[in-house]
Amino acid sequence: MTRVTVRARFSPAPTGFLHVGGARTALFNWLFARHEGGTFVLRIEDTDPALSRDELIDGIQRTMRWLGIDWDEGPHRQSQRGEAYRSAATRLRETGNAYYCDCSRDDVQARTKGDSGYDGWCRDRGLTSGALRFRAPDEGETVVHDLIRGDVTFDHATIEDFVIERTDGTAVFLLANAVDDMDMAMTHVIRGEDLLASTPKVLLIRGALGDTQPPLYAHLPLIVNEKRQKLSKRRDDVAVEEYRERGFLPEAMRNYLALLGWSPADDREIVPIEEMVAEFRIEDVKPSPAFFDVKKLEAINGEYIRALPVATFVRESLPWLETDPPWPPECFDLAVFEAVAPFVQERARTLAEVPSLVDFLFLEEPVVDEAAWDKSIGRSPSAEALLDGALAAYRDCHWDTEELHRVTAALADRNGLKLAKAQAPIRVAITGRSVGPPLFESLHVLGRERTLTRLRRAKDRLSSSS
């Protein structure tokens, strides 16, 4: 008994950086192949010379590696397989399954009668050059067996004679796709639903080429925007690389992507990749479109950030702290950041948020949120007394977190305020904001001198404005 090994592939057209839809398709193919113990192939569909650029192809591979999606074979490049497509095209022509057509775009338009497209005018003109068209059968039907949608039937009367080879002799994707999937012995074709309508054409080509064992198909639901349209490069934020730059972790991105159309058992959502591989079944993928919800991505990213060992969090944050920081680069102090890292880690939903949570530590003067200043100092009747009190108390107390907490609580007491209220003006004076890491830890790492200086400056500003 022969056991056929599963072979799946991700075959993107390098139209730019890898987008979230492509990444999800790659991920599902990868999960499927790994679950089945099969082979995962990467194939670049660059039959259009405009797309056959190394930098675009490198970008796709870089992003896949970042996501942890590795491949066993490839990348194969369709731009380098012209010979195979040419010989297939020749065979199709010789067997009467394809013919040359010299109709211009306008001619085709004029010859499109009714609802079934181009009427096949050139079928019997005996041309010896032009674009090569596949002679689609006029009767019968082709059934696509889809693992997610069941059988999908296409009436041949609705399939026009379509171009498989351009006038310049290069193959269009339908031909390349059919030939490659046959040559590369793909057993499963998992791709976006937008390709479902072209599947019967590929099947027809394969049949004409003598194929007797078509692959099993699975057309994944599209990922859509808030208007429920297919994600578009123009309107939507689709580049995975961009999410990376916005501070998302690859594990979080991958986890979120997996949740679009598929779901792990037992109401779990944060799932280690090994468990996904163990559980993933292509038949369980839902057929309906899914909205790409950045809010949820952020929530998941936050969970992954919090789960990181502190040292890893520090290391992962470095690029955001060292590249275009909001402070003079020479003022950054890794030891200081490490001291507050545990508190920052719990508050950041993306790594890109990290700098704004610690900027007051590396800036000569904090960036003041005017609304916060106004609320906690400008219009606060007790602000002056609290700033004075803090100045006095911090001047010679022990400089550690517990002591700062204690003397500030006492100060609040003396002013008849809850600590929560009393710390507000101090926080704004020191950090410039009303939110951030715990105050006493912040003061502790900031140091006595800078704390006192900032309190004095806040006092000066307050008195000069009143």
Add this chain to the structure above:
RNA sequence: GGCCCCAUCGUCUAGUGGCCGAGGACACCACCCUCUCAAGGUGGCGACACGGGUUCGAAUCCCGUUGGGGCUGCCA
């Protein structure tokens, strides 16, 4: 226009004829915890598009309607 796909809370989903007066998560609201914020805890809001069937019984099966989407290129 034609062909095709899809249809459970705002969003992602669980649900495959009775366990569903529909469960979880994100978002939102309230409360608790608390030095702010976050995290965490508790509770709340909130959905089976509609109409026919089939069945003792339907979110689950069938048909239709409506709505949304994809494709319709010598792009992929």
